[in-house]
Amino acid sequence: MRIVMLGAPGSGKGTQARLISTKYGAVHLSMGSMLRDEVAEQTEIGRSIGGTLSKGDMVSDSIVNMLIESQLHSYESVILDGYPRNLEQAEHLDEYLLEHPPRLDVVFLLELPLESVIRRLSGRRVCDRCSRTYHVDFYRLKTCPCGGTLIRRSDDNPTTIEHRMEVYKKEIAPLRNFYQEQDKLFPIIADQGVEGTFADISRVLDGVILPSIKVPNQAK
Secondary structure (H helix, E strand, O other): OEEEEEEOOOOOHHHHHHHHHHHHOOEEEEHHHHHHHHHHOOOHHHHHHHHHHHHOOOOOHHHHHHHHHHHHOOOOOEEEEOOOOOHHHHHHHHHHHHHOOOOOOEEEEEEOOHHHHHHHHHOEEEEOOOOOEEEOOOOOOOEOOOOOEEEOOOOOOHHHHHHHHHHHHHHHHHHHHHHHHOOOEEEEEOOOOHHHHHHHHHHHHHHHHHHHOOOOOOOO
8 A cells, every 4th residue: 555644743544554564564755854864963964954943844845755755665554644744745646656656545644733743742742763753741751661762852842833824724635635636534533532533434344445446356
């Protein structure tokens, strides 16, 4: 399967993508993690985008398109988390997959009220080693079981969160329309807990998407 996860910052895209990856075996490709790795490793790309990420702005289409293509070249069954972020990226992805099939099977849009986004992001803590996320309302840990330190991301502050939401609101409407017209969009209520959200996603995958995927006959 090739899956796209859309949703506001803090809607749970990463958590749901990891659950899908565990259950269905698709590779989880997080654009946010890829970009932060570039910054942490001080690559040429990382040095050019560090300030952009810290302000909550979007990295240029050319950079994210290049990063995602390098990954799609290696994997067929993937979950794209944090990409595409705008209509231009979605159109580029469609053109790329037309030449490098299979194409997208489904796009999940995790819908979450603004107040829930602010609450989730303000209390979010991320492991600096494995990138697993925790929330201060549910965990009082200072370190992750993997040994990493739990940190607050630089863009998880109220000012940057509001800016990120403004950027998101401008970009999501064209994306929604783009994938609706392709009959690939499935909105999911994300303010119902991790388990409830994943149950809704699994129902779509098990009941709609997997039965529609044609598996070539294997040679005997």
